[in-house]
Amino acid sequence: MVKDIYIGSTRGDIDDLIVFNNKLFFHAEDSTHWEELWVTDWTEAWTVMLKDINPGSGDSDPEDFVIYNNKLYFGAGDWTNWKELWVSDWTETWTTMVKDINLGSGNSFPGLFTVCNNKIMFYADNGSLWKELWVTDWTEVWTTIVKDIYAWISASYPAYFEVHNNKLYFKANDWVSWSELWISDWTEVGTTMIKDIYPAASSSNPSTLQVYNNKIYFQANEWVYWTELWVTDGTGSWTTLVKDIYSGSIGSYPKEPTVYNNKLYFRAKESATSDELWVTDGTETGTTLVKDIYPNSGNSDLSWFTVYNNKIYFRANDWTNWYELWISDGTGTGTIMLENINPGVGNWFPYYFTIFQ
Numbered sequence: 001m002v003k004d005i006y007i008g009s010t011r012g013d014i015d016d017l018i019v020f021n022n023k024l025f026f027h028a029e030d031s032t033h034w035e036e037l038w039v040t041d042w043t044e045a046w047t048v049m050l051k052d053i054n055p056g057s058g059d060s061d062p063e064d065f066v067i068y069n070n071k072l073y074f075g076a077g078d079w080t081n082w083k084e085l086w087v088s089d090w091t092e093t094w095t096t097m098v099k100d101i102n103l104g105s106g107n108s109f110p111g112l113f114t115v116c117n118n119k120i121m122f123y124a125d126n127g128s129l130w131k132e133l134w135v136t137d138w139t140e141v142w143t144t145i146v147k148d149i150y151a152w153i154s155a156s157y158p159a160y161f162e163v164h165n166n167k168l169y170f171k172a173n174d175w176v177s178w179s180e181l182w183i184s185d186w187t188e189v190g191t192t193m194i195k196d197i198y199p200a201a202s203s204s205n206p207s208t209l210q211v212y213n214n215k216i217y218f219q220a221n222e223w224v225y226w227t228e229l230w231v232t233d234g235t236g237s238w239t240t241l242v243k244d245i246y247s248g249s250i251g252s253y254p255k256e257p258t259v260y261n262n263k264l265y266f267r268a269k270e271s272a273t274s275d276e277l278w279v280t281d282g283t284e285t286g287t288t289l290v291k292d293i294y295p296n297s298g299n300s301d302l303s304w305f306t307v308y309n310n311k312i313y314f315r316a317n318d319w320t321n322w323y324e325l326w327i328s329d330g331t332g333t334g335t336i337m338l339e340n341i342n343p344g345v346g347n348w349f350p351y352y353f354t355i356f357q
Helices: none
Strands: 015-020 023-030 034-040 048-051 063-068 071-078 082-088 096-099 111-116 119-125 131-136 144-147 159-164 167-174 178-184 192-195 207-212 215-220 228-232 240-243 255-260 263-268 276-280 288-291 303-308 311-318 322-328 336-339
Touching: 015 063, 015 071, 023 048, 063 111, 071 096, 071 111, 111 159, 111 167, 159 207, 159 215, 167 192, 167 207, 207 255, 255 303, 255 311, 311 336
Parallel strands: none
Antiparallel strands: 015 023, 023 034, 034 048, 063 071, 071 082, 082 096, 111 119, 119 131, 131 144, 159 167, 167 178, 178 192, 207 215, 215 228, 228 240, 255 263, 263 276, 276 288, 303 311, 311 322, 322 336
């Protein structure tokens, strides 16, 4: 143990760990300051609270850390401005609020901080325009709303951020087409809907965006094929269905997209209960099942895809050993359980796979 932060039998609730300036920054709680920003150089003496952002009996709850221009950005709240955008150069003095977006005692609840086009893009609520897309270059004056997508009525709720070719791809909801796929270069005029995939006042709800082969692959829903694998090059004319994996009015619900050996691997359904390992090269014919891990229409429930040492590691459930550690080289024969850690009918439930070298 590096340090007993919350002394005694109460846990320190360590969370949101990020490496910055050769130190580890994280969210932690002690008995005096509650949930605040901490830093460690791995020694007990230098595992300290960086700043009591919300002094007294409150906590600042720092979260959603991102590094940009050699500074650490995150959301945090103090007793005056509540949850807003903060920045730190790793010193207490220069750990400050960037801007009070929702003035006064309102929360802007900023989140999904994503570096794009040499700026940080994120969502926030300024109290009048609701939750919309914002941008900052680290100064207060240039921390501004990008576009009021759901104009003056409600929130667009931007989500599933993915950066490609200096543009941000994301899901957003306007009052005409509902939740569809959008793109932004951080300017208002350059923030547009790519395509109304599910027209007539319905939502395609794009999610799990992933860059592969110079395009964006994602999950989306429309009235013929339902929730399947789609691809876009950023234009409406080239935003198309890759394959109807679960034919009919159900949908395969592709998730966990992971690039490996110049192909895209993911989990998908082809029947009501199956959820197995699939691969695509971007073409319909090249989108195929890798292996039926849980046969007889069972659900292998794959998760935590991690590429390491030219293999994909993941958690999966077969009908014999339940949830254990699996490995794949991209072929059916090379997709095997690596180790039955909890033998018999027990589950090991491996998760939080992390590469450390």
